[in-house]
Amino acid sequence: MRLVLGAVVAVAAFSTLSWAAPAPDRPEPPTPLFASNDVLRLTIKGPMGRMSRDADAKPVPGVLTVNGSAPETLPIELSTRGITRRRTDICPFPPLSVDFTEKKPANSIFKGQNNLKLVTHCRNPENFQQFLLLEYAAYRLYNALTPDSFRARLAMIDYVGDDGRAITTRYGFFLEDIDDAARRNEQRRLRDVNKILIRQLEPAASARFAMFEYMIGNLDWAMQAGPAGEDCCHNARLLGVRTAAAPTEPFIPVPYDFDFSGFVNAPYAQPPPVVKVANVRVRRYRGLCIHDEQAKAAAADLLAHRAALLAVFDEIPQLDRTPRQRATNYLGEFFDQVGSPAGVAEIIKTCLGPKE
Numbered sequence: 067m068r069l070v071l072g073a074v075v076a077v078a079a080f081s082t083l084s085w086a087a088p089a090p091d092r093p094e095p096p097t098p099l100f101a102s103n104d105v106l107r108l109t110i111k112g113p114m115g116r117m118s119r120d121a122d123a124k125p126v127p128g129v130l131t132v133n134g135s136a137p138e139t140l141p142i143e144l145s146t147r148g149i150t151r152r153r154t155d156i157c158p159f160p161p162l163s164v165d166f167t168e169k170k171p172a173n174s175i176f177k178g179q180n181n182l183k184l185v186t187h188c189r190n191p192e193n194f195q196q197f198l199l200l201e202y203a204a205y206r207l208y209n210a211l212t213p214d215s216f217r218a219r220l221a222m223i224d225y226v227g228d229d230g231r232a233i234t235t236r237y238g239f240f241l242e243d244i245d246d247a248a249r250r251n252e253q254r255r256l257r258d259v260n261k262i263l264i265r266q267l268e269p270a271a272s273a274r275f276a277m278f279e280y281m282i283g284n285l286d287w288a289m290q291a292g293p294a295g296e297d298c299c300h301n302a303r304l305l306g307v308r309t310a311a312a313p314t315e316p317f318i319p320v321p322y323d324f325d326f327s328g329f330v331n332a333p334y335a336q337p338p339p340v341v342k343v344a345n346v347r348v349r350r351y352r353g354l355c356i357h358d359e360q361a362k363a364a365a366a367d368l369l370a371h372r373a374a375l376l377a378v379f380d381e382i383p384q385l386d387r388t389p390r391q392r393a394t395n396y397l398g399e400f401f402d403q404v405g406s407p408a409g410v411a412e413i414i415k416t417c418l419g420p421k422e
Contacts, residue, residue: 283328
């Protein structure tokens with residue numbers, strides 16, 4: 067997706083409060099699908115060719131089959147989704163939305179799921195598999211920092227036409243529903259709000275979000291405003307304290323969609339026009355100046371997690387040697403920079419909005 071900067075700092079004149087989001091006493095477990103990182107083996111059958119040609123097609127019926135030791139077959143509806151990757155000139159094979167149309171067995175790995183985002187391979191060449199795996203790795207990196215994050219589940223998927231003819235076999239990954247992520251953390255998603263104030267953001271979580279996006283070289287996000295007519299925010303969702311009526315502030319921004327990051331470095335990725343950098347590999351910090359002290363702490367925390375973050379790559383053996391090395395080198399540049407106070411000061415000098 068592309069970044070649309072608008073009211074991201076329009077309300078920056080408001081001051082922030084020093085809130086701390088409460089940690090749940092007893093976090094709820096994830097749904098079965100996201101309780102493991104084992105790679106699923108699936109078959110998805112449907113009119114895949116027609117969907118690929120017509121990115122605006124309405125939902126179509128399909129069948130999802132789980133292969134392996136616990137097989138099951140589930141009726142589904144498939145539809146295309148996304149913005150940039152929905153364009154057929156960018157991704158001939160678009161990202162999908164998978165809707166489950168019937169009640170699932172009690173022992174189904176998809177128990178508790180109604181609608182899931184499926185991130186697909188975009189194009190058939192092998193290097194596009196690697197871009198997908200790097201985006202999957204980005205989710206795993208954020209998981210290593212905080213439970214306030216989207217879980218992802220990798221799958222090897224056989225795509226079959228509705229005539230039974232094999233189309234392709236490629237990696238894809240399912241993305242956890244935001245309501246399930248909120249439930250895990252005894253929170254609730256903020257809905258039907260397009261824009262929030264700086265003071266409504268939880269400072270430490272916001273600084274962590276911004277510093278992580280800097281680490282992976284992602285400029286394609288906003289944590290205060292969403293596209294017109296949509297929920298806040300752009301490539302982020304907001305979680306708040308669970309109450310009987312609605313979530314209350316402070317709000318924790320949770321990032322998603324990392325394909326435009328320098329870490330992934332997809333061929334179609336470009337910096338937003340309003341951010342003057344040469345390419346997506348060039349980092350630019352876009353956190354809020356009012357959170358500078360929290361940003362320094364976030365940088366120190368990321369550095370302290372260096373070993374754990376780099377260990378994520380060992381858990382994704384499907385990544386080839388060259389993209390793995392390129393990704394670890396890219397992160398290494400960040401860790402070198404945050405290794406000194408001067409390096410962190412250099413990062414946050416491009417922060418947005420007033421200092422107080």
